[in-house]
Amino acid sequence: DHPGGSWASTLHVGAYDVLPLAYTALLDHVHERGHEPGGVVCERYLPDPGTVAEEELVTALAMPLAS
Numbered sequence: 001d002h003p004g005g006s007w008a009s010t011l012h013v014g015a016y017d018v019l020p021l022a023y024t025a026l027l028d029h030v031h032e033r034g035h036e037p038g039g040v041v042c043e044r045y046l047p048d049p050g051t052v053a054e055e056e057l058v059t060a061l062a063m064p065l066a067s
Helices: 016-032
Strands: 007-013 042-046 058-064
Touching: 007 016, 016 058
Parallel strands: none
Antiparallel strands: 007 058, 042 058
């Protein structure tokens, strides 16, 4: 679970080797709206990576915003 406050988030669907593109998009989104990151990005893997094909991997990224 995440502590209270404002967060930015995104979902990445696909292989982990292109996950850095989702990080870049999330950071760009935050900066374009005049916010600053307030901590470490949290990753959640949905579904279990051992149960689906690479193209069906889903990773949720969430970044706290500085107050």
